[in-house]
Amino acid sequence: AQSVTQLDSQVPVFEEAPVELRCNYSSSVSVYLFWYVQYPNQGLQLLLKYLSGSTLVKGINGFEAEFNKSQTSFHLRKPSVHISDTAEYFCDVDTSGTYKYIFGTGTRLKVLA
Amino acid sequence: DAGVTQSPTHLIKTRGQQVTLRCSPKSGHDTVSWYQQALGQGPQFIFQYYEEEERQRGNFPDRFSGHQFPNYSSELNVNALLLGDSALYLCASSLDSYYEQYFGPGTRLTVT
Numbered sequence: 001a002q003s004v005t006q007l008d009s010q011v012p013v014f015e016e017a018p019v020e021l022r023c024n025y026s027s028s029v030s031v032y033l034f035w036y037v038q039y040p041n042q043g044l045q046l047l048l049k050y051l052s053g054s055t056l057v058k059g060i061n062g063f064e065a066e067f068n069k070s071q072t073s074f075h076l077r078k079p080s081v082h083i084s085d086t087a088e089y090f091c092d093v094d095t096s097g098t099y100k101y102i103f104g105t106g107t108r109l110k111v112l113a
Numbered sequence: 114d115a116g117v118t119q120s121p122t123h124l125i126k127t128r129g130q131q132v133t134l135r136c137s138p139k140s141g142h143d144t145v146s147w148y149q150q151a152l153g154q155g156p157q158f159i160f161q162y163y164e165e166e167e168r169q170r171g172n173f174p175d176r177f178s179g180h181q182f183p184n185y186s187s188e189l190n191v192n193a194l195l196l197g198d199s200a201l202y203l204c205a206s207s208l209d210s211y212y213e214q215y216f217g218p219g220t221r222l223t224v225t
Contacts, residue, residue: 004155006155032212034212034213034214036216041218042218042219043117043203043216043217043218043219044156044203044205044214044216045216046213046214046215049212049213051212090155090156094212098169099161099163099168099169100158100161100169100171101146101158101214102158103148103155103156103157103158104155105154105155106153106154106155
């Protein structure tokens with residue numbers, strides 16, 4: 001069965017510094033990959049998605065992610081974070097065509113002034 | 114354009130009772146998925162409805178059931194509530210084959 005690992009439960013980073021949030025998944029079969037952000041007491045908002053094509057995906061709010069098939073990873077990056085990026089970030093994997101979405105346990109990004 | 118809406122916002126139930134949560138998808142969307150998010154955890158996939166049928170299901174017991182109506186809105190029913198059912202229940206809608214999901218704000222269920 002597919003599993004998703006977000007190794008870092010919390011990531012503190014200073015404002016304007018770069019950040020990388022890691023996501024690894026277990027299955028080597030074709031997958032669709034997503035990153036969502038969740039602000040306190042809100043639902044999830046899609047940041048970016050990989051379905052096919054270019055392995056470097058750009059999303060909203062300056063975020064990007066790179067799909068690495070050999071390493072089964074989909075790490076999220078931002079070159080310069082803002083205080084407003086403080087939130088919970090979730091990686092989501094769907095083994096293509098199964099309509100069964102598996103989320104990681106989340107990474108809490110805390111941006112420090 | 115209204116996004117995904119869920120009702121109620123909060124709910125308190127007693128162990129053993131039954132609960133119904135409701136979801137209206139984003140305009141134009143025909144697929145609805147339900148998730149359970151326990152405190153400090155990621156969302157856990159419960160099931161997905163498409164064309165009024167349950168198309169896929171996660172690892173949840175039969176106490177969790179659902180329905181999708183002709184207007185694509187959906188209900189999640191949970192019978193014989195347990196304390197462990199306390200969680201945020203999220204509804205997400207999508208347009209079939211596009212995979213991109215739009216989430217509602219959730220219903221916070223507390224079982225006492």
